[in-house]
Amino acid sequence: MITLFHGTPRPNSQSRKVANYYDYLLGEKNVKHFFFTLENVDKTIFTDFYNTVPKNPQLVSIEEGILQPTTKYIFIIPEYNGSFPGTLKAFIDATDVKSCFHGKRACITGVAAGRAGNLRGIDQFSNILHHLKMEVMHLKLPLSAIDENIDANGNLINEEYKKMIDTQIDLFLKH
Numbered sequence: 001m002i003t004l005f006h007g008t009p010r011p012n013s014q015s016r017k018v019a020n021y022y023d024y025l026l027g028e029k030n031v032k033h034f035f036f037t038l039e040n041v042d043k044t045i046f047t048d049f050y051n052t053v054p055k056n057p058q059l060v061s062i063e064e065g066i067l068q069p070t071t072k073y074i075f076i077i078p079e080y081n082g083s084f085p086g087t088l089k090a091f092i093d094a095t096d097v098k099s100c101f102h103g104k105r106a107c108i109t110g111v112a113a114g115r116a117g118n119l120r121g122i123d124q125f126s127n128i129l130h131h132l133k134m135e136v137m138h139l140k141l142p143l144s145a146i147d148e149n150i151d152a153n154g155n156l157i158n159e160e161y162k163k164m165i166d167t168q169i170d171l172f173l174k175h
Contacts, residue, residue, distance in 0.1 A: 117142025
């Protein structure tokens, strides 16, 4: 199973709009996938997971129903202060990383209002995924100046970005 993983709980984010485009494009390609966003995750998972017995029931459901069956992840991660959201790292830390991430494949797209497209966050997140024994695809997309590339209706309008995303998805599906 492929999981499109939107990596911030912030509602109405620009990265969510990019993730929506990925969701649309995967649908157009008839790729069976699941769209997962941290927007819908109980916020206590991010702070109250150390030595919690029993484990948060929503987290158990996410692990068993989404993360464990996933073989490939497409991560859409916004830039937060020159990196990626701490809530994304906290969420991963809360999971059973061996069953949810080890030996799986990932591709990453960074989203930023600035000019670098979250390059630092992409690199940092790649290192974490490598530590989790994941294979990270070489084509990582840094989407910069995102505010200028999404219209008032939340649609991605940059044709170059659309082509890059299409290429990334096609390569990842073969990977």
